[in-house]
Amino acid sequence: MNETILIVDDDTEIRKLITIYLENEGFETIQLANGEEAVQFLQSIDVDLILLDVMMPKMNGIEACMKIREEKNTPIIFLSAKSEDLDKIQGLISGADDYITKPFNPLELIARVKSQIRRSTKYNEAIEQNRRNIQIEDLNINLETRLVYVHGNEIRLTPKEFDILALLAKNQGMVMSVEKIYEMVWRDDFLKSDNTVMVHITKIREKIEDNPKKPSYIKTVWGVGYKI
Incomplete structure (x- = not known):
């Protein structure tokens, strides 16, 4: 055109x-x-x-x-x-x-x-x-190809793990509650006893953090939720 x-x-x-x-x-x-x-x-x-x-x-x-x-x-x-x-x-x-x-x-x-x-x-x-690309220090997230790299190395995430990471990255600096993350990623009502988000965050940290016990990317804000 x-x-x-x-x-x-x-x-x-x-x-x-x-x-x-x-x-x-x-x-x-x-x-x-x-x-x-x-x-x-x-x-x-x-x-x-x-x-x-x-x-x-x-x-x-x-x-x-x-x-x-x-x-x-x-x-x-x-x-x-x-x-x-x-x-x-x-x-x-x-x-x-x-x-x-x-x-x-x-x-x-x-x-x-x-x-x-x-x-x-x-x-x-x-x-x-x-x-299309979100760069946070050594973490690169390509929203189009759904590929994630840390220190230049490709990290394999499940679809839901990627969705959570992308959601937090697109709202960098903002605290996202567990309820909000669940409803936006799973598109369903959140149950207070459900620890699905916490389990997925743990798995993401194991894959992208140099030290999952002292994460540098996904931070826990106690009593509120998570943020990048």
Whole structure:
């Protein structure tokens, strides 16, 4: 699927011209005439990059950029006839990633668009990688492959052992009660006399801790529960 670029400019001819450049490079485009329309549009639709004019009626580019940044990290490139350093600084401070002055070279515009999309793609991939992997000192938990490593060595856990460890790791620093762990992992009501969670915690410690009697990962909070 091709990347989608949102072009926001009150000048119809500029929008058409930019659209031709971008579509010739394989991008899909959407055109809007002012910042207010852009803010409303982006509340329900995501795009890959925004080209945003500064001087527009109803809501200028600076105001629109600040509104967009309240919720989205989409790359934003300002297009403006204002070429003073102070104008560029104001644009970047408001949350833009780049600033191009009019009239612009079409080749430079395309190059900057591609550069910002590459950066955004790498950033999003890194974020996604962090979501899949939880690293706590020498303990690595891959939520996608369900593999666990300690000191680089793979540790074999049962499905329930993995679920407990992943639950504690995703809530690192928080104390999880035995009841809460049981209900979230087994998806069933907890019985006070049930020691299932305690038994599983013991087995996990035997597998991931250097010294299970003095655990460095899964800590017992007496009378409350467990935490990483």
